[in-house]
Structures are given as C-alpha cells and as structure tokens.
Amino acid sequence: MAKVNNYPKLSIIIPTLNESSRLPILLADIGLCSYNHEVNIIDAGSSDSTKNIAKISPANLKVSSDANRGLQLHKGGLISKGEWLLFLHADSRLETNWSEKLLPILEDKNSKDYAWFFTFKIRDKGFIYRLLEATVYIRSNIFKRPYGDQGLLISKKLYMQLGGYKKLHLMEDVDFITRILKVKRLRSLMVNIQTDGKRWRNSNLLKNSIKNLIIRYRWSKGEDTYTLYKDYYSLK
Numbered sequence: 001m002a003k004v005n006n007y008p009k010l011s012i013i014i015p016t017l018n019e020s021s022r023l024p025i026l027l028a029d030i031g032l033c034s035y036n037h038e039v040n041i042i043d044a045g046s047s048d049s050t051k052n053i054a055k056i057s058p059a060n061l062k063v064s065s066d067a068n069r070g071l072q073l074h075k076g077g078l079i080s081k082g083e084w085l086l087f088l089h090a091d092s093r094l095e096t097n098w099s100e101k102l103l104p105i106l107e108d109k110n111s112k113d114y115a116w117f118f119t120f121k122i123r124d125k126g127f128i129y130r131l132l133e134a135t136v137y138i139r140s141n142i143f144k145r146p147y148g149d150q151g152l153l154i155s156k157k158l159y160m161q162l163g164g165y166k167k168l169h170l171m172e173d174v175d176f177i178t179r180i181l182k183v184k185r186l187r188s189l190m191v192n193i194q195t196d197g198k199r200w201r202n203s204n205l206l207k208n209s210i211k212n213l214i215i216r217y218r219w220s221k222g223e224d225t226y227t228l229y230k231d232y233y234s235l236k
Contacts, residue, residue: 010037010106011082011156015064015072019090020048022196027057029094035103040080042072069148070172070225073165077156085159087152093123093194101191102153114187115180116153117146124197128205144186148173149195158184169229171219 012030016023023041030039039059043051044067054061062079064072077085084106088094095101105111120136122129140146152173162179165172180186200208215232219225 009082010035010084010086010102011080012037012039012086012088013073013076013080014039014041014059014088014090015044015069015076016041016046016050016054016090017044017067018046018048018050020046020050020053022091023050023053024057026088026090026092026094027053027059029096029098031058032094032096033099035099037099038080038082040076042076044068044072068167068169070165070168070170070175073172074167077159077164080156083156085152085154085156087148087154087165088193089149089151089195091196092149092151095192098191102189105153105189112155112158114185115158115177116187116189118151118189118191118193120146120150121192121194122197122200123194124201129197129200132200132205141188144181145174145177146186147177149193151193152176153189154180168225170225170232171216171228172225174216174219 010033014023014026027039030037039057040062041054041059042062042064043054044064051061051063060079062075064075073087076087086102105116117140120140121133136147136150140150146152162176162183165176168175177186211232215228219228
C-alpha cells in the first residue's frame with residue numbers, strides 16, 4: 001500500500017535497555033505501517049548493539065540519563081511530533097495489518113477523548129499462557145487496568161494535559177493509567193499485541209502474581225519506586 005500523509009501523524013515511542021535480540025523484529029512490524037509516522041527509541045545506556053540497531057534504522061535515537069522506564073517514556077512523549085502517541089515495549093510484536101486497524105481511530109475526532117490499549121497475547125503455546133491472557137483480558141476490559149506491555153495509544157494533546165508518564169523506576173504504567181481514569185476512559189483497540197513468554201517460562205505464575213500484588217500495595221502506600229524497583233528485580 002502506498003504511503004499517504006493526509007491524516008494525523010503517529011509517533012511511536014519505544015524505551016530500550018539491551019534489546020538487540022528483539023528490537024529488530026518490532027521495527028520490522030512497525031515498518032509495515034502504511035501512513036506517515038515516526039519512531040523514537042529512548043535508550044537507557046544499552047551495553048549490547050541496541051543503539052547501533054536504532055542508528056541504522058529509520059528511527060530517531062535518544063539516550064536517557066538513567067535506566068528508568070518512566071523517564072524514558074516521559075522523554076519520548078516530549079520529543080514526539082505526532083498528533084497521536086503510541087507507546088510500546090521492545091519485546092512486543094504487532095499484527096501485519098495493525099496500522100490499518102488503527103487508522104479509523106486516528107481519523108475519528110471523538111477518539112481523542114479516550115486512551116486505547118491492545119489485546120494482550122503471549123507467543124508461547126500452552127494452557128497456562130491462555131489462562132494468563134484471559135486474566136489480563138478481564139483486568140483490562142472489566143476493571144480497566146491495562147499494563148505497559150499492552151501498549152498505549154493516546155493523543156499528544158490529551159497526553160500533555162494529563163502530565164504524561166512520571167519519571168518513576170517502577171509502576172509508571174499503573175500511575176499513568178490511574179490518572180487517566182480520573183478524567184477520561186480507556187478503550188480496547190481490539191487489536192492483538194504479542195509479547196515474549198520468556199519471562200514466565202521458568203517462573204511460578206501464582207508466586208509472581210502475589211509478588212506483583214505486594215509491590216502494587218507498597219506503591220499505593222507511598223513507598224519510593226526506586227526501592228520497589230530494586231526489590232522487584234532482586235526477587236525475579
């Protein structure tokens with residue numbers, strides 16, 4: 001499909017840290033976009049070839065001063081020129097026709113009154129992953145609590161009005177979603193986004209769920225996110 005430029009420009013923001021094995025695949029998915037867009041990669045000092053991959057791609061590379069995903073997302077939102085912002089994790093995969101499915105939303109003025117998320121899928125096979133997908137579906141669509149690995153599509157205007165992502169080491173996605181829900185609504189894009197099942201393959205899903213609940217509870221009580229960040233990754 002020929003690229004055209006007569007509708008809103010989309011800015012795609014990807015925070016990275018040592019994502020050389022996964023970033024090229026996501027960039028290939030993004031490259032299938034049939035309309036005007038830009039890609040902003042905000043790297044947190046990768047020691048692998050992530051930055052080199054970004055440099056030889058059509059993406060814009062910016063380096064963050066700290067390995068802080070909230071800071072990276074915040075910086076990406078500020079430098080983006082698009083009318084719409086799409087935040088993605090580097091281990092995500094998009095459907096072949098993802099851009100065509102998003103186009104009606106980008107063109108509808110009423111869409112700007114909402115923030116939008118993808119339908120969470122895991123690339124691995126197995127009943128336990130389908131169960132996890134179902135749990136995330138309920139959490140996202142009924143309780144309106146999607147997480148960062150489900151992506152987030154939001155107009156630049158609304159993003160700036162809400163203050164965007166805060167410079168948090170952890171819980172930056174939960175914090176932003178919570179603030180969005182105070183004044184606006186969340187809707188599903190009804191488009192799949194796949195994530196790598198590697199993080200769950202050798203872990204106990206129940207144990208991880210309990211750990212996540214404890215971290216969120218501590219955060220709700222005002223604990224410093226850097227302390228939570230260190231504890232979270234020391235327990236992985």
